[in-house]
Amino acid sequence: MSTDTAAMAPPSAQSPLAVARTPDDLRARVAAWRKEGLRVGLVPTMGALHEGHLTLVKYARELADRVVASVFVNPTQFGPNEDFSRYPRDEAGDARLLAGAGCDLLYAPGVEAIYPPGFTTTVDVGAVAVPLEGHFRPGHFQGVATVVTKLLLQALPDVACFGQKDYQQLAVIRRLTADLDIPVRIEGVPTVREPDGLALSSRNRYLSAEERRQAVTISRVLNQLRDTLGDGSRPVAPAITQATETLTAAGFTRIDYVAVVDADTLAPLERVDRPARALIAAFLGHTRLIDNLALGPGV
Numbered sequence: 001m002s003t004d005t006a007a008m009a010p011p012s013a014q015s016p017l018a019v020a021r022t023p024d025d026l027r028a029r030v031a032a033w034r035k036e037g038l039r040v041g042l043v044p045t046m047g048a049l050h051e052g053h054l055t056l057v058k059y060a061r062e063l064a065d066r067v068v069a070s071v072f073v074n075p076t077q078f079g080p081n082e083d084f085s086r087y088p089r090d091e092a093g094d095a096r097l098l099a100g101a102g103c104d105l106l107y108a109p110g111v112e113a114i115y116p117p118g119f120t121t122t123v124d125v126g127a128v129a130v131p132l133e134g135h136f137r138p139g140h141f142q143g144v145a146t147v148v149t150k151l152l153l154q155a156l157p158d159v160a161c162f163g164q165k166d167y168q169q170l171a172v173i174r175r176l177t178a179d180l181d182i183p184v185r186i187e188g189v190p191t192v193r194e195p196d197g198l199a200l201s202s203r204n205r206y207l208s209a210e211e212r213r214q215a216v217t218i219s220r221v222l223n224q225l226r227d228t229l230g231d232g233s234r235p236v237a238p239a240i241t242q243a244t245e246t247l248t249a250a251g252f253t254r255i256d257y258v259a260v261v262d263a264d265t266l267a268p269l270e271r272v273d274r275p276a277r278a279l280i281a282a283f284l285g286h287t288r289l290i291d292n293l294a295l296g297p298g299v
Helices: 023-035 051-063 091-100 142-155 167-181 202-206 209-215 217-229 234-247
Strands: 040-045 066-071 105-107 158-164 185-189 256-261 276-284 287-297
Touching: 023 040, 023 066, 023 105, 023 142, 040 051, 040 142, 040 217, 051 066, 051 091, 051 158, 051 202, 066 091, 066 142, 066 158, 066 256, 091 105, 105 142, 142 167, 167 185, 202 287, 209 217, 209 276, 217 234, 217 256, 217 276, 217 287, 234 276
Parallel strands: 040 066, 040 158, 066 105, 158 185
Antiparallel strands: 256 276, 276 287
16 A cells, blocks of 8 residues: 555546555555645535535535545445335445545545444434434434544544534534543534525435425425524524425425524424524435424624
8 A cells, every 4th residue: 555645645536546444554655744734624424425415525624634435335224114225325436426526545444344234333422313304213323422432543534524514413423422522523514505595405406396396395384484583583483384284285295303402412493593594304205304493682
């Protein structure tokens, strides 16, 4: 494995992207950069990349000299009736996109590299993981927290970038890095949206043409919640009821939650009298979509 300066130079859109398959390989490459005094950024992903992921890579590029993107479809964060087996996988396509975005290294470990035989340890961050996604997807955040902890300790980056679309996940990761004293700067990057407002997601490709037209209702409802509740003068409960009715009328077949919570603790709010987040999780057919928006003073 070459670790000279030329080999570590940022790839062009046409050049093949270097790939690490094991923690030892990843650490050796990062150590070579460290020896040169370079800062390292990490962008963890599950692949099926879109412009939202590439925005994270570009953001990390502004904060670090070298960027590692991981592609690992993490089995421990999928429930028994979720879409692990059909989750889209295209490593070659992902690598081309990452190279074009300025990524320096793709970390693509196999399952046994992350969870070797005999692996039993898990990470549970407590209260911030309990409501919302934690309620509807039991065990999900334990899987997320465990794999992200492993990725951070394997790469030991200076900064790691995560999208704000998965807002509760971002809160979980901030909690675990603080509690476990992992020396990394966690950056939450604003959600990338389609021109009509739909948040980019790997799961959007599951939507039919009609469902895609219906899906934009989520972002419209979030904007309505912001406009209705943002000054703190109105109670939250009636606005949530109206939002739920709007989603149902638009064709959403199951609504897991419409919530307005404290931006830091994720505790539910009766009025938006502090920085807050409105969050939605709902199904169109078999596809579950999530999104959120900042509310409150200064927004």
